[in-house]
Amino acid sequence: NENVSMDYSIKHPLQNCWTLWYFENDRNQSWEKNQREIASFDTVEDFWSLYNHIKPASELKQGTDYSLFKKGIRPMWEDAANKKGGRWLISLEKKQRTNDLDRYWLDIILCLIGEAFENSDEVCGAVVNIRYKGDKIGVWTGDASKGAAVLEIGRKLKERLHISNRITIGYEVHKDTMDKTGSSSKYSYSV
Amino acid sequence: GTKIVYERNFLLNLRNSP
Numbered sequence: 051n052e053n054v055s056m057d058y059s060i061k062h063p064l065q066n067c068w069t070l071w072y073f074e075n076d077r078n079q080s081w082e083k084n085q086r087e088i089a090s091f092d093t094v095e096d097f098w099s100l101y102n103h104i105k106p107a108s109e110l111k112q113g114t115d116y117s118l119f120k121k122g123i124r125p126m127w128e129d130a131a132n133k134k135g136g137r138w139l140i141s142l143e144k145k146q147r148t149n150d151l152d153r154y155w156l157d158i159i160l161c162l163i164g165e166a167f168e169n170s171d172e173v174c175g176a177v178v179n180i181r182y183k184g185d186k187i188g189v190w191t192g193d194a195s196k197g198a199a200v201l202e203i204g205r206k207l208k209e210r211l212h213i214s215n216r217i218t219i220g221y222e223v224h225k226d227t228m229d230k231t232g233s234s235s236k237y238s239y240s241v
Numbered sequence: 242g243t244k245i246v247y248e249r250n251f252l253l254n255l256r257n258s259p
Binding site: 166 | 244245246247249251252253255256257
């Protein structure tokens with residue numbers, strides 16, 4: 051940029067306060083109890099001091115998740131802020147854990163905390179699932195019926211992650227996922 | 242009010258600020 055000197059005594063405030071969650075599957079406890087809040091932050095500097103000292107997603111154990119949600123929204127479908135919503139789903143191939151996973155997850159976080167989406171009010175949070183069969187990243191929005199907003203977020207996501215136009219990503223409505231009985235069509239939107 | 246928006250590079254540049 052230009053020759054702007056930074057005043058490091060002032061932290062840069064974020065539009066929203068965000069909470070990082072960690073999920074680890076302990077069968078002796080309920081699913082909800084296995085979701086643990088790690089920390090919340092509302093400045094750029096506090097975000098980095100958290101991010102710089104936690105493990106990157108690619109080094110987590112299989113079966114675990116990180117979730118980053120606006121403070122007050124729990125990373126689950128049942129939360130009032132999520133129950134009418136859905137998620138843009140990015141399914142990664144196994145080999146992408148080494149190539150793309152950490153870059154995608156960080157770029158998604160930067161989109162969230164930097165309010166990169168025009169319709170960022172619609173964004174609830176994002177989840178990364180570390181799984182043997184292939185990792186997944188979801189960007190959760192609060193109202194699946196707001197098609198224009200959902201599509202804007204999906205398009206911006208693809209652009210920011212440099213996902214090729216040959217690859218299509220889909221948006222799943224949480225309610226459909228919950229009610230899923232067979233292999234009926236999965237995605238309500240795709241970009 | 243105005244939304245506080247940060248560019249990706251701006252955020253990355255603050256990663257190792259003191």
